[in-house]
Amino acid sequence: MERYDHTKPLTKLCLAAIAVMLAAACSRSSFLEGTNTTNLNEQTVFSDSTYAMSFLNNIYSDVGFSFSPTRFSDNGGLDAASSEADVPRVGVAATSVGFATGSVTPATVTDDAWKTCYKQIRAVNQYLKHAPTLPFDSYLQKRTAAEARFLRAWYYFILLKHYGGVPLAGDTIYTDKDDIAANRNSFEECVNYIVAECDAAAAVLPVRQQGIDYGRAGAGACLALKSRVLLYAASPLFNGANTFNTSLADPLRTVVGYRTADANRWKLAADAAKTVLSLGTYQLHTTASTVSGLTVPPFRTVFTLRVNNEYIFAKMQKDAKEFETCWMPPTRGGDGKGAFPYQELVDAFPMKNGKMINSPSSGYNPDRPYDNRDPRLEGTIMHDSSLIVLYTDGIQPIMGQALKLYVDAGADAVFKRTTTGYYVNKMLKPDIAGNCIHGTERCWPLIRFAEMLLNFAEAENEFNGPTQEVYTAITELRKRAGIEAGDDNLYGLAAGMSKDEMRTVIRNERRIELAFEEQWFWDVRRWLIAGSTENTQLHGMKVTRRANVPAVFETFDVRKRNFRNAMYLFPIPQAEVAKSSRLLQNPYWSSSGQ
Structure with a gap:
């Protein structure tokens, strides 16, 4: 055979x-x-x-076409069509631009x-x-x-x-x-x-x-x-009557969701996720790696591995550097087709102690905004002074070179290529750039074990409230990420949260753990919150550096995104x-x- x-x-x-x-x-x-x-x-x-x-x-x-960061050709993917990241080229007709500006129509949509x-x-x-x-x-x-x-x-x-x-x-x-x-x-x-x-x-x-x-x-x-x-x-x-479907008549009403709400659907979802968690085959990747002499933490390492126990379904790739090409800055061979992360996503990452940056006990310093943050921030987003690879000959990597994104710093700088002051670092291999001759065995993570933990936590919380199993699922993710356990061993979570409080935590955890994995665009819609998240002014970070004075960090307006009720689907x-x-x-x- x-x-x-x-x-x-x-x-x-x-x-x-x-x-x-x-x-x-x-x-x-x-x-x-x-x-x-x-x-x-x-x-x-x-x-x-x-x-x-x-x-x-x-x-x-074609299993990964919807996931692709260049789904809309020169204008990013669903990340750019949402409040996750900014479109690279607003003047080019693309579905991502249509969703960003609210101008998408049945005649122009992909x-x-x-x-x-x-x-x-x-x-x-x-x-x-x-x-x-x-x-x-x-x-x-x-x-x-x-x-x-x-x-x-x-x-x-x-x-x-x-x-x-x-x-x-x-x-x-x-x-x-x-x-x-x-x-x-x-x-x-x-x-x-x-x-x-x-x-x-x-x-x-x-x-x-x-x-x-x-x-x-x-x-x-x-x-x-x-x-x-x-x-x-x-x-x-989808689960019953809401502000999106309440005025609709049949048959369209049943086409867009269930006629009546049923809380038991959350139980079915929790049970389905728990089945996957209980298989014993998949698990979070918790081992660091060494790449060109650099120690790479587990959260970043998993995305560089062709074979691992965290990926449940993936688009298999071979000798690829498509993510490096679309997301890296021009000095690293980036072609500018990938989206640029918004400040709002950066702000969603907590501190290393697990506290949100607006918490009085977080230790956040706006004059040094990237210090002591959740390590997933560095593994997801490049900011000014991020240490990344540089190639001068296309062959030999020079590791740990500071990225210059401050005003007037050159081709990579804010207002030059990046519209927000950031680039995506998610899923990139630390020693590969768009302008090197090497590729990587990385595959596209279409379903990860981490998502199953989040699916279970969300569904279980909605059905039973913040049970111990919900806490355990979230702390497993935070522990792998490198969040500090704290004296209470809760990895920055508060004890005794209400269902609403835990819902806020879970939704934010999905936002940062699954960033740039084709989740946020759909999540804000199924949660019925896109009217807020997608209809707002979004921001970037301008860094100014001058000799002998501390750097100045200032947020600035990037884009007022527009959203209409129709855009839920x-x-x-x-x-x-x-x-x-x-x-x-x-x-x-x-x-x-x-």
Whole structure:
């Protein structure tokens, strides 16, 4: 039996399989749009083991498109579309700019979520159609079919968080001669479908795949996706009546969320996360590493490792430096396509004692704002005087060079390239830069064990209040981060918090632990707080340095972001709505975006 390592670069056969995957898609007039053609036919592909495995591998190829920090080409990703970071180029038409300014419309919004997900869902259905007769042994037939079902659930969830309920195709493979049912299924039907697919795939797959199959979806990934889906389902935006949906009539009302609230949805979400935490396979990475003589703490180390026990599902990469290229400053080969962190995110990181910077007992010094902070700050954001790598020859790293971002300091400085006075440092390998010849084995963390701790803490707190298990989940993260335990061993947390107080802690912990991992954009929406976080003046840091005087740190206005109620969900692209009168547009959107 021929085996294929999907982590290797795509061969010409893979590229041919991509074409086959798209070949039988619907016509231009259909709402599940496909592409043309190939010299290979369906029978040839699925009767050859290499072609068939390549076909499945290419369904994996898009799993990280929504996560990508350059999803919107020259204008960042969902980080730039939210209050996490500023858009690199405001004058360029992009979805990130549209969300930042409030000007996004169904006619201008990206269609990548709709087209990519339905393209790959259709490919899964093609694969499953042939799965029982593929030229694999029985075990591999069943295992790869289960992987395909997980991937279908994955792409449906991307659709769900963008749009709410969407048309469920089931196992149907539409052609250009079919009358495609464009009616949107309810939010509840979509959640139930995704959860059922996750459960079915998990029952077949090993918890985590090993060896040549490492990186393929296992039962752990299925159960972790289930946890995420149920957390969203329990959240205020979707769980019953609210200020977003209260005026809506059926069928749109049930498309965007549950008709009635049910607190038990939080219990389902907590139980799902706890299942993953109890597998015994995954854990927080707690070991430091040494990179070019530099000791790298565990929180930073985990993002440099291709193989680790914290990643539950990842986009597998090889010899890459795409994050270094988009996020690093120009003196390190950065191309300026990545977003720039806002001061509000910097301020969200507590001190090393775990206290927020506005706490009287925190020890925060505004004249030295980066001293004694949560170590995750350095691992997430580059600021003036951050010590980072420098390459002068593209080959040999020079470690620990101070980054000069103060006014008039050169190409990297505030108002030169960065609009906020900061650059992203998350997931970057400490000895790699955009202008060096080396790459790294780093993969994209699509689901981490850390998220499961946060999912559990949030759901458990909402259902049962701040139990000891909730405290334990948060202190585990803070301990790994390098927060000091304190005399009470609470890592800066207050004893005896109320549910509301713990909710504030958990939401902030998600903000900093999962920064730049495609979480904040969706979190503020499902929490129904985007009207505050995304409709406000956001800031940067200007540093002024002069000889023989202390540096001066001043916050400044960067961008007044604008948010409308419609923006809680993406609009369905106008070109798709135009294909069928049965495909309902999301609430409060029109072709003009009003």
